[in-house]
Amino acid sequence: MVNCASLCRHLAGMGTGQSVNSKRVFGPFRQKLKIIVAATLVSAATALVAQAATVSVTHAGGQTDVRTNPQKTVVLDLALLDVMNALKVPVAGVPGGRFSGALSHYGPDSVTKVGSMFEPDLDAIRALEPDLIIAGRRSTKAYPAVAEIAPSINLAFDQRNLVDSVMQRTRTLASLYGKQDVAEPLLERLNTSVKRLQTKTAKAGKGLLVFTTGGKLISQGPDSRFGVLFNDFGVVPAMTVFPAGKGVALTAGSLQALNPDWIYVIDRDASLGRNALSAKQLLDDAQVEKTAAGKNGRIVYLDPYNWYMLDGAGLNSLQENVDQLLEALER
Template structure:
């Protein structure tokens, strides 16, 4: 899916004219705006992360579930899963943006205000995220800023791909509530393999959103050279067994990843909550590049 924006005229370096019909093609169809939006509500954390990075004002976002750097946008408009429709109506937004967890609410929100769905396409995750960032930059008059940030991201992705294939076999896992799941190519975190070029330590796993349930025995038998770990409990602020504590056991100690000190605890908010936001993508690629290039 590619999000596209068309208007009567696009001039002045991509800045949309103040009074022109704007047609936005998105994951669930097309939405027409009578002019460039100024009062925007966001129910998609990747979009919120991108708009924050580009310096675009946002009128409101869900009250709970926001990572620390985005809490200033919290307002009483419901949650990602259950918008407060009365609050949305009272806010009189020019545009509402949903995506991922909130995407099923597009039809209901569209009855109140123009709404678009910027959900990412897992089959080409990075390209989909880049498209959204580019189009958000264009829509809000931040095209130059978006292009500059994407150029840096592209450079770092290229640097990562130069070293990822020779880094060794990788297993990416998510921990939550004392349990673990693994994610292979084509999965929720498959960008690690599909785009960044790491070699999977295991294949043929369930590509569903929750991954494939695994045990410490599975990790030992798979014997990855690297373990990339997403701690869901840390991401959502829930008490529980920390990922580092869960993995500190005799079976995991036998793996190459443990013995080489190659267990990377990925930023949980960037990977589990935000996903394809501009800042989250840059942080994620930078963390992986640093880990691999400083190993040993």
């Protein structure tokens, strides 16, 4: 620090004819000033970098400040895990359960399991000391609890507008992890194939979505969580009346009366790996065979894991669903 008293004495000498050596007097002051300015600039730059390294994410649980490129992430939703897998982002913990298809490599014990989607194991999550926790539809109720452990975001998909929602969630995650170069080609392909599918469904006649579980046949409509088939993919519904948006129980006889041009089937028991009466067995009926769909071989058994366990969402899985429908409609 500059000695003010000494400086004043030297300046006072100027009035008595004493010469002041400016370099000697102001030299230390100038040097100190340079150091102060440099330190200030470094501090400002550091603050800017810290600010740039944190982004505010608006989500179903509110708004959360998240550090970019989190190094240790826990994912509590299979469809969002599918997005992370598509973006090639490693994860530290996943929900336990059955893994299939592109998610099979998360099944081994070498991958840390953190409870279920509905009931996360808070102690297991806490032990991982994650930088970010990503929740989804099935873990929504658990969100407040996990949010107390680490920065958390609830990226549950909007099932009423699923394709756009998947694209938005994918871009959010790609931005967080610096994976935009991976995400954009995948999203462009998805967008192109969905538009192509819409041109096919517009000319395909009416379709019925049948959900099978425990030996029952249940019709699902546009307001169900499988509504993407109608709302985004463009299938014209053969059944339009659904009380309170719920499914409607069917019989082989009512299927024949509806006479859909296409029947799309989701086998819930198959998605869970249960040894139950399969959808094919349930639909192996003379009355079903008399429908337009039955006569023309237009009963499509959708990928049960993608449609039920992932709610038809995800990125790779959504693309797979579109590709399967395109293959069926273009036969």
